[in-house]
Each structure stands twice: as structure tokens, then as C-alpha cells.
């Protein structure tokens with residue numbers, strides 16, 4: 001059978017006839033009609049989605065009714081369901097919060113034979129539930145005895161767009177910005193709805209529209225009206241708008257003489273600006289802020305602290321319910337000569353000084369979205385301040401939109417990392433803590449528990465992912481980069497999902513339910529991250545990428561204006577060995593981690609080999625656990641990385657008959673390019689390091 005070409009625009013919302021006969025019969029029996037209660041714009045979106053999906057998947061008409069009848073799939077909020085005599089047990093509905101949903105196919109109700117109910121406390125959560133139900137059908141799940149109750153542990157699940165007002169995207173590799181600022185607010189591109197629909201389908205509930213390197217113009221009334229038009233388009237999908245904040249706006253837009261956040265005139269200016277924003281966008285989420293970082297101005301320019309800066313904004317936002325996402329991506333050379341240590345040193349002393357509606361936003365690792373980093377030591381260190389976890393979906397340092405690299409495993413490694421923060425935690429009830437078995441306590445001190453707020457009892461929580469979307473027809477440049485957008489949303493919703501389970505789901509939604517396709521693609525995806533690490537920066541190496549664009553290898557780069565923008569700064573290769581000494585006798589970055597982690601990282605024999613060169617300078621003849629010398633192991637890793645890309649290419653080739661020609665060819669071409677790049681990485685790095693070995 002020849003498959004028709006696809007362009008990837010549908011993402012994972014790709015509805016097809018159920019090609020499993022038994023399942024098709026089951027679905028047809030279970031879903032004869034559908035009823036969506038309520039008159040909101042969101043209810044209308046649910047109706048449209050069901051009308052679009054069900055007839056295709058069931059391959060027959062499925063009427064969408066106004067009134068419930070027997071045998072109907074029924075979707076509504078808990079309150080709406082009450083009006084037709086269906087009550088959701090209070091315990092269940094209270095547990096759902098605003099965002100959670102239930103899907104049940106065995107609930108007792110006064111309407112006989114009512115089959116499947118999708119319910120939530122809010123219309124937007126009902127939409128998330130409807131998408132979840134459709135996903136069950138798309139992935140051929142048994143729906144006869146559903147008893148699903150799903151609630152996100154992280155409250156704010158935000159996509160951050162590094163989009164500039166001129167349509168370009170910093171670190172964007174999939175075309176231009178989706179936001180057409182010139183045509184806004186009048187013209188609402190239908191693609192805005194498709195964007196919001198995709199986000200809502202995986203539980204995303206926030207979008208930060210503009211680059212963290214923010215243009216003051218974004219806060220002019222003209223541009224706020226444009227942002228408001230986007231907010232109006234996204235609202236029915238349950239997605240709120242946030243903005244990145246230009247710190248210098250009081251001078252640039254307000255004509256003030258200073259941006260000092262402690263100056264009452266500056267605070268008053270921000271208050272007026274924030275009030276204006278809320279008049280235009282009543283559910284505005286808040287500001288993302290990059291200051292005193294990479295040339296951006298900030299409170300330090302006036303002798304003020306990060307807390308002073310954040311709190312002025314927080315005070316202006318608080319009456320409206322808005323928040324501040326204050327980024328900790330700072331690395332002032334005056335703070336510490338080791339860039340990895342700076343954020344911790346700047347922010348730990350400020351813990352307890354931030355207003356209640358401030359998050360400190362921390363990247364997953366202490367340097368900058370490298371192929372692999374240990375978790376950022378601020379997780380487990382700041383206790384009184386909620387931390388927002390910042391992940392990068394766009395693959396700035398991981399082959400951009402050319403390399404197939406599935407990031408689910410990377411994010412899981414971070415979320416599952418144990419901060420080892422136990423004994424010093426104030427917020428634990430100490431009796432309960434000592435009674436808890438060690439294993440349970442361990443499970444409670446992971447980065448995931450810092451981020452979801454449970455470790456230090458923070459009510460609000462946030463994860464934010466730098467988006468990889470653009471105007472490319474397939475949204476993300478590489479068809480497989482869609483998987484990273486998808487995995488971000490799914491993990492933000494439920495960080496206990498495994499990278500494997502998410503990949504499995506995504507493959508079925510995006511490519512096929514055919515077991516051979518699922519198995520083969522999963523092998524590719526699950527091995528792809530480790531392969532990328534191996535052919536770029538194995539064993540804890542980092543930042544070897546070419547300057548500016550960060551694509552391709554340049555280990556010898558040493559011409560930047562500051563030391564920590566040079567690649568040689570990070571690897572320090574010479575005749576004796578390789579790696580950055582961050583042990584106690586080196587930069588002592590290990591001490592930013594809790595015991596016993598710091599001792600583990602500090603000792604070359606106990607340091608996980610994946611982080612070896614992150615924490616240690618390793619002699620070329622040092623023997624690793626494999627029995628190989630370090631130099632042999634390094635070569636082995638580069639070879640393994642390249643070999644896996646060859647394997648991906650071959651697997652993909654073997655799938656040709658089972659994938660539509662257009663998408664197959666598109667991915668094939670990229671895999672060829674990836675292979676060429678991986679070989680180049682190996683050749684350049686081994687040549688460079690080899691010269692050191694032999695010198």
C-alpha cells in the first residue's frame with residue numbers, strides 16, 4: 001500500500017481511521033454520539049475537535065448533540081454535569097483542582113447506559129481531558145473500563161518564545177516567528193489557533209511571546225494591543241500570555257532618568273505600565289526577566305540587588321495576580337572565575353528576600369543547555385523561593401533542527417536527579433521525616449520535587465521551555481523535533497512519565513501504530529541523545545561548539561573577548577590531560593551540591609563517568625571502568641556516537657515502505673547530514689585532543 005505524502009502540519013493531532021479491527025468495533029460500540037455541555041468558546045472548541053476527530057477515527061458519522069441521550073460520550077464541567085443529573089463524587093472533583101480532569105467509562109449516573117464521561121472543574125481542563133481521550137483512541141487503547149483522574153503537579157507550564165519583534169527568532173531553526181506583529185492586532189492568523197490547539201492538547205497553559213533579550217517596544221501601547229489580540233486568541237484554549245520585560249523601559253519608554261528599581265518614580269512607572277497591561281489582558285500571567293546577563297542592563301547597574309529588581313515588579317503585579325520569572329542565568333566574572341558557580345553565589349544569599357509572587361528561573365544545568373550537564377546546584381539550595389525550571393526545547397547546542405535528538409531522556413535525568421537535600425530541610429515535620437523510610441525520603445528530594453513545590457511547600461510551581469516552533473510548515477524544522485515539543489508538554493503535565501512512554505505515545509500519534517514502526521523509531525529516539533553527547537561532548541565535556549551559531553565543533557576556539565566564552569576555557573586540554581577541575585582543590589564548584597553528592601562528584605573514582613570532565617582534570621592514561629585508558633575511552637565514545645547515527649540511518653531506511661514518502665525523504669536527508677556532522681565532530685575533536693596527547 002502506498003501512503004500519501006504528509007507535511008507534518010498536523011503534529012500529533014493526526015487523526016486517522018483506526019486500523020485495528022477489534023479496536024474499531026469497540027470504539028464504534030462505545031461512541032455513538034457525543035454531547036459537549038456548555039456555551040463557552042472552549043466548549044465550542046471541544047465540539048469542533050470531536051467533530052473533526054471522531055468521524056475519521058471511527059470511519060462513520062458521529063453526531064455531536066446539544067442534549068444528552070443514552071449511549072452518548074459526554075463532556076462537561078462538574079457544574080454543567082450536575083444540571084443534567086450527573087454528579088461527580090466531591091472527593092474526586094476536589095482533587096482535580098482547576099486543571100485536572102477525569103475520564104470514566106463506568107460512572108453510575110441517573111441516565112441509563114451513559115457510557116463515557118470527560119469532566120473537569122473548568123472548561124479549559126475539560127478541553128485537556130477531551131484531547132487526552134482522543135489520544136487514547138489515536139494510540140489504540142482499550143476504553144471499556146476507563147477510570148482516569150489526571151492532575152498536573154506543576155501549575156504553570158509555559159512555552160518561552162525567543163522571538164524578536166522583527167520576526168526573527170534567537171536560536172530559532174524552523175523559520176520565522178509565528179507572531180506577525182505587523183499585521184496584529186487586526187489580522188488573526190488561523191495558525192495562532194492551531195498553535196494554541198497543539199499546546200492545549202498537551203496541557204501547556206502559558207506562552208511568553210517575546211525574546212528574553214527584550215525590546216522596549218514590546219511594552220508600548222501599540223505592541224501591548226497586539227499581544228492582547230494574541231491573548232484573546234489563546235484564552236479559550238486555556239493559554240495565558242506572559243511577556244519578557246525590558247529592564248530599561250522606564251528610561252527608554254517613560255523618559256525617566258533612572259531604571260533603579262528602588263526609585264519611587266520607577267516603581268510608580270511600572271505600576272502604571274502593569275495596570276495598563278491588565279486593562280488589555282485581564283488574565284496576563286506575568287513577566288520573564290533577564291538582567292545583568294550577557295550585556296543586558298539590570299539592578300546591579302544601580303547598586304541594587306536581584307531581589308530589589310524582582311520585588312518592584314512583583315509589587316506592581318501582585319494586586320492583579322501576576323508573577324515574576326526572574327532568570328538566574330547570570331555569570332559575572334567578578335563573582336567567580338568558574339562560570340558554573342556564579343548563579344549559586346549570587347542567588348543563595350538572596351533566599352528569603354524575594355516577594356511571594358517571584359520565581360527564580362533556573363536552567364537545568366549550571367552552564368547553558370549543553371548536551372549534558374549535571375543538574376543546577378540552585379535546585380535544593382534555594383528553599384524559601386520557588387524555582388521555575390527552564391528547559392530548552394530548541395536544540396541550540398544539539399544539532400538544531402538538523403539532528404535527530406530526542407530530549408525526553410535529558411529532561412528526565414534532570415527531574416529525577418536527587419538533590420540529596422534532606423537533613424537541612426526546614427519545612428519537613430521532623431517526626432514524620434525520621435519515620436519515613438529512606439527510600440521515600442530520597443524520592444521526595446529530587447529536582448522534580450523542588451520544581452513542583454512539594455519539597456519546600458510552595459503553592460505555585462512552574463516549568464518553562466524555550467520553544468522550537470516557527471513558520472516552517474512542520475512547525476519545528478525537523479519532523480522529529482516535534483517530539484521534543486510534545487515531550488516538554490507531557491513531562492510538564494506529569495514528570496513521572498518515562499521518556500520511553502512519551503516516545504511510544506508520540507510515535508503512535510505521529511507516525512503509526514504498527515508495532516514494527518513503533519519499535520524501530522523508539523530505538524532511534526531513545527538512543528539519539530546519548531549518541532549526540534558521544535559524538536559532540538562525551539564524558540562531561542561541554543561547550544566545544546563554534547562561536548555565535550553553536551553548530552559544529554571548534555575545540556580550539558580561543559579568541560573571545562572574555563575567557564568563559566572560549567572553548568579552551570571549558571576543556572583545558574594540554575599534554576597532561578583534559579577537563580575542568582571543579583573539585584575542592586580546583587574551583588570547588590562541587591561544594592555547591594549537598595553531601596554526599598559533593599563528595600561523590602569530588603572523588604574521581606566515584607564521580608559518574610558521564611560527568612567526569614565536568615568536575616575533573618583527567619590524565620590521558622587514567623584507567624576508566626571499561627578498562628580502557630581515558631584517551632582510548634574518549635575515542636571509543638566518539639566512535640560510538642557516529643556508529644549510532646549510522647544505525648539510525650539504516651533503521652530509517654528499513655522503514656521506507658511504512659512511512660509516507662514525503663516525510664520519509666525529509667528525515668532521510670537530515671539523517672545523512674547528521675551523519676556527516678557527527679563524523680566531522682569526531683574528526684575535529686579527536687584530531688585536536690590527539691595533538692595534546694602526543695605533545
Ligand code: GCW
Pocket residue numbers: 162170171212213290294329368369396
Ligand atoms: O543559551 C544562551 C544563548 C543566548 C540566550 C541566552 C539566554 C536569549 O546562546 O542566545 O539569549 O542563553 O538564555 O539568555
